[in-house]
Amino acid sequence: MPLNRRRFIAALSPAVLAQSNLDTAINDGRVIDPASGLDAIRSVGIANGVVTTLSAKPLRAKRIIDARNQVVCPGFIDLHSHGQSDENYRYKARDGVTTALELEIGVSPVKQWVEARRGKALIHYGASAGHVPARMAATNDTSDWLPAGPAATRAATDPEQIRTLELIREGLREGGAGIGMGIAYTPFASRAEILDVFKVAAQAKVPVFVHMRGAGRKDPGVVDALQEVITDAAVTGAAVHVVHLNSSSGQAFELGLSIVRGAKARGVDISYEAYPYIAGMTRLESAIFNPGFREHLDMDYKDIMLVETGERLNEETFKKYRKEGATVITFSMRDQDIDQAMAAPDVIVASDGWIDKGKGHPRAAGSYARVLALYVRERKVLSLMDAIRKMSYLPAARLEKFVPEMRRRGRISAGAFADIVVFDPARVRDKATYQNPAQYSEGITHVLVNGTAVVENEKLVEGVFPGQPVLSKVTV
Ligand SMILES: [Zn+2]
The missing domain is CATH 3.20.20.140 (Metal-dependent hydrolases)
Incomplete structure (x- = not known):
């Protein structure tokens, strides 16, 4: 017998019904939360920028992210x-x-x-x-x-x-x-x-x-x-x-x-x-490159690369660019x-x-x-x-x-701010290289900042600015 709507609603637990006011649900992903040690298939419910529910069953919400075969973890x-x-x-x-x-x-x-x-x-x-x-x-x-x-x-x-x-x-x-x-x-x-x-x-x-x-x-x-x-x-x-x-x-x-x-x-x-x-980056005119740096840093001129052009340096070009100022790897x-x-x-x-x-x-x-x-x-x-x-x-x-x-933050549990990353563990990889650093990583499928999507299906969401300042509270 086909399930009619009345019977379907009756079959839902009160808890699930209460969750239908969620803004976002990230369903059926492998949730990894180091703070609690959780590593299990869970669905994450989010309302007003905060994680409210972790459920073993898929959740209903205004917006659903299907996270099957993906990892869901703190941003x-x-x-x-x-x-x-x-x-x-x-x-x-x-x-x-x-x-x-x-x-x-x-x-x-x-x-x-x-x-x-x-x-x-x-x-x-x-x-x-x-x-x-x-x-x-x-x-x-x-x-x-x-x-x-x-x-x-x-x-x-x-x-x-x-x-x-x-x-x-x-x-x-x-x-x-x-x-x-x-x-x-x-x-x-x-x-x-x-x-x-x-x-x-x-x-x-x-x-x-x-x-x-x-x-x-x-x-x-x-x-x-x-x-x-x-x-x-x-x-x-x-x-x-x-x-x-x-x-x-x-x-x-x-x-x-x-x-x-x-x-x-x-x-x-x-x-x-x-x-x-295995490489660092800094400014060539800074005190890092004061005399003696080659010995102390196990580094020679040829190990220094000009960021602007990719050129490797020698003693002569080192002196020239240090005078002018340059960013180097x-x-x-x-x-x-x-x-x-x-x-x-x-x-x-x-x-x-x-x-x-x-x-x-x-x-x-x-x-x-x-x-x-x-x-x-x-x-x-x-x-x-x-x-x-x-x-x-x-x-x-x-x-x-x-x-x-x-x-x-840094956690996925009820009450945590919804800073969340969803990624494909089989596909995730960096694409940025020393020659071409301006390349987005791959396989990071969804990113939420305080519950707002900033990356959706591996694309940046334009026109959203959910980022908040991180401020200390101290007296001195
Ligand atoms: Zn630094």
Whole structure:
């Protein structure tokens, strides 16, 4: 006998009927939620931008996403994303990123930066209160983004140091998500100046996100660089997050990791991140390339590539372009170090990327799909659950003590904000290359930001701006 409508409704449980006011249902996907350990076929119900239901049966809603044979997981949270423009947010969204934060260099002032993006962002955005830009302002260094003037070339006077700290405190009060520091870019910042910044972090109870003073296995390198920030964290009580431990360790990742692990075991609040590439990117005129860099970074001129043209450098062209200023990609790491970094149980994946008018490093567009494709599916150096943990839950957990809303991101459970990625685990892959970085990842089928679709069937949704600022709540 055919089922008539009356009988059909009678057959539905009251719970299912109540769910028909859902805005969106993502049905029958393999839901992976590292926070709870859930890895099962579930349907996710969303109303008013929030996950309200996880059901073993398909749900009814105004809009249905069929997620059969696909993975449904929390949106990825990038702690280290220099690209903070519409162009960059589009690449991030197509790579599964729902929150992109500039925590390494940071900004100053914070408020102005946040307001410039409010209501116009595809994904969530935010920045730390930056020591580098604060020091640039205090020393009148007018370089573009990274210092090449007084902030990079000399010690700060006492009044300049006081002003730098004032600007950092101001940035925190305006919602700066922690304190950013790039000591390698301000090599004349004294040990005491850096320690003072950690003191502010301790007062505000926020971490310092730090690109350390040195890199590489030779002294002065990764060992004493880690010793500086670990000591500062230990003596002040501030938390510390070491950015790109992979590139800072150079060809000594295991050594760098062993120091971080040791500090953690002795009670220092320390975390670290890595990106899934063997090459880095930075500015050629910055202090990174001060004399002696080849020895310290296990890198020669030929390992440096001009982003604009793809040209590899030699001693002569290095000098020329360093004078002019240029963005460069540096091939300085080994595959085995990156495999080890991705496999480390507590590593946070972060991109450290930016793209500018189609030019940049592929990590800006492909980091997250690359982890899923290359490191999970092909090389099998980590499980899908672990990869998702390192890309969503761990970064949220790092922020939640001082950005309370982060307790509701990086998770798929009732009450969490609906920042969600749906991807095809068999097909997902990065397409961005060193030669052509401006290529969207493949296989990321749907992306929701606070319940609003920003990617549908692998296409960007135009004219939606659900991205919210990620702001700290601290007193300092
Ligand atoms: Zn960076």
